Amino acid sequence: MTFSEWIVEPVNWAFLAMAIPMVIAALRVVTSRNVVHAALFLVLALAASAGLFILLSAEFVAWVLVLVYIGAVVVLFLFGIMITRAPIGRETNLSHDTRWPAAAAALGVFAVTFWLINAVTEQMGGFGDPLPAVGRATATGILGEGFINTYLIPFEAVGFVLLAALIGGITLARKDLTPAEEDEGARV
Amino acid sequence: MTFELTFWWLLAIKLAVAAAVVPVIGMVIGYAEMKLSAHMQSRVGPYFAGGRFGWAQLIADGVKFIQKEDIIPDEADRPVFKWAPALVMLGTMALLVIVPLHPSSRYGIVRDLEVGIFYALAISSVSTIGVLMAGWSSANKYSMIGGLRAAGQLIAYELPLVLATVGVVIQAGTMSMQGIVSAQVAQGWPFVLTQFIGFAIFMIATLAELTRLPFDMPIAESELVMGYVTEYSGFRFLFFFLAEFANMFSMSVIAATLFLGGYGLWGINPDTLLSPIILFAKVGILVFLMIWLRWTLPRLREDQLQTLAWKWLIPISIVNIIVTAVLKVVL
Numbered sequence: 001m002t003f004s005e006w007i008v009e010p011v012n013w014a015f016l017a018m019a020i021p022m023v024i025a026a027l028r029v030v031t032s033r034n035v036v037h038a039a040l041f042l043v044l045a046l047a048a049s050a051g052l053f054i055l056l057s058a059e060f061v062a063w064v065l066v067l068v069y070i071g072a073v074v075v076l077f078l079f080g081i082m083i084t085r086a087p088i089g090r091e092t093n094l095s096h097d098t099r100w101p102a103a104a105a106a107l108g109v110f111a112v113t114f115w116l117i118n119a120v121t122e123q124m125g126g127f128g129d130p131l132p133a134v135g136r137a138t139a140t141g142i143l144g145e146g147f148i149n150t151y152l153i154p155f156e157a158v159g160f161v162l163l164a165a166l167i168g169g170i171t172l173a174r175k176d177l178t179p180a181e182e183d184e185g186a187r188v
Numbered sequence: 189m190t191f192e193l194t195f196w197w198l199l200a201i202k203l204a205v206a207a208a209v210v211p212v213i214g215m216v217i218g219y220a221e222m223k224l225s226a227h228m229q230s231r232v233g234p235y236f237a238g239g240r241f242g243w244a245q246l247i248a249d250g251v252k253f254i255q256k257e258d259i260i261p262d263e264a265d266r267p268v269f270k271w272a273p274a275l276v277m278l279g280t281m282a283l284l285v286i287v288p289l290h291p292s293s294r295y296g297i298v299r300d301l302e303v304g305i306f307y308a309l310a311i312s313s314v315s316t317i318g319v320l321m322a323g324w325s326s327a328n329k330y331s332m333i334g335g336l337r338a339a340g341q342l343i344a345y346e347l348p349l350v351l352a353t354v355g356v357v358i359q360a361g362t363m364s365m366q367g368i369v370s371a372q373v374a375q376g377w378p379f380v381l382t383q384f385i386g387f388a389i390f391m392i393a394t395l396a397e398l399t400r401l402p403f404d405m406p407i408a409e410s411e412l413v414m415g416y417v418t419e420y421s422g423f424r425f426l427f428f429f430l431a432e433f434a435n436m437f438s439m440s441v442i443a444a445t446l447f448l449g450g451y452g453l454w455g456i457n458p459d460t461l462l463s464p465i466i467l468f469a470k471v472g473i474l475v476f477l478m479i480w481l482r483w484t485l486p487r488l489r490e491d492q493l494q495t496l497a498w499k500w501l502i503p504i505s506i507v508n509i510i511v512t513a514v515l516k517v518v519l
């Protein structure tokens with residue numbers, strides 16, 4: 001399919017209308033000079049990716065993205081930023097020294113994920129019809145049955161891994177107090 | 189091609205209707221609140237505007253707000269400050285999409301989504317971002333504290349709100365608003381009889397989500413001036429004001445649909461034009477309940493608010509889900 005054939009499809013205009021703002025917003029998340037702005041650009045990027053899910057007829061997944069990520073995770077980010085330190089205007093010391101290695105690592109993760117998905121789908125016989133049943137959303141019931149019946153063990157395993165990651169995160173972030181400091185904390 | 193044209197025309201008309209409905213509902217409920225609160229306090233309330241009963245008071249207020257100067261504080265973060273009311277309004281207007289007025293989808297405001305109630309809960313959580321943006325960008329300590337309180341409160345009460353609806357979804361076997369109503373019409377009684385706990389939790393969480401008394405710490409006038417809306421004036425203030433009342437309407441519509449049978453009523457054929465009137469009567473009762481509670485109860489303390497959500501409402505609603513699910517399988 002050539003580009004001119006691709007561009008005449010109205011579905012692809014909708015794709016571009018969401019994908020381009022999404023990429024720009026995602027870049028602004030890491031280049032913005034203000035933490036709160038970065039978090040708000042993250043909202044934009046997540047909203048655009050929810051739009052992409054709707055384009056793929058995955059309505060339920062799209063609204064899960066809105067409810068969980070925009071409605072809860074980013075709100076918690078913003079809450080955390082604002083309750084600690086959220087100056088208005090530009091900040092000078094936001095960029096980290098290791099930003100280029102970090103960018104390389106991010107690209108590496110992207111490449112590995114891309115390769116993995118491609119390899120797995122090729123084993124399964126490639127992607128199916130690129131736009132199955134346009135205009136008809138994937139039934140939520142089918143998703144639920146899949147989670148609880150067919151893929152119950154992977155589902156629980158992912159849940160377990162996430163729980164482990166959560167506990168690990170708390171352990172890493174937590175600063176153990178000496179008994180004297182704890183005593184002081186109790187008095188305060 | 190003609191089909192597409194009608195689609196776009198229909199879309200434009202529906203958008204215009206949705207845009208007109210929000211201020212109208214806001215004014216009707218705002219007026220009801222003024223009058224009811226006045227009578228609850230042995231006052232008369234609005235009296236002169238419009239000739240009798242002060243019915244034009246809110247129209248006069250609206251005109252007043254529109255002609256006021258749009259003030260933006262010097263220190264404010266201008267783009268964020270400007271977009272915050274729009275985002276709050278977005279969450280409000282998007283809720284109107286799924287209002288089920290009539291069994292025939294032709295009369296619904298927009299359409300019946302398969303994920304229905306889930307969509308409503310997801311899109312209404314977008315308003316929280318708007319509230320936080322308003323609080324932060326105002327460059328005012330009162331606004332900031334108000335915004336933080338609002339965020340803490342909305343996170344805490346979103347969980348019971350979502351969990352309280354799960355019981356109904358299990359009983360009805362669908363998340364579509366139309367499906368939930370027709371399940372109640374088919375069985376002849378509303379879900380409030382079996383899901384009374386869910387209904388009570390939903391209404392409490394709704395009051396908290398709307399930041400109305402007894403949960404109005406984010407805008408507590410005696411402590412925070414006006415919380416996150418302190419620095420807003422004119423048209424942008426009007427947005428927050430209308431969004432609150434329009435949200436009262438849409439949350440009442442959801443509650444009436446989930447628990448009170450929506451447009452269905454005993455012995456009345458739902459396939460008539462009476463259906464929207466029945467729905468609006470139920471919504472009116474719920475809105476009255478909210479106004480009544482607001483002018484009756486004192487404000488909770490911040491720690492009491494969090495205790496209520498995390499130690500009472502969430503555990504009770506989880507137990508409610510488990511009991512409903514077990515009974516659904518057993519019966």
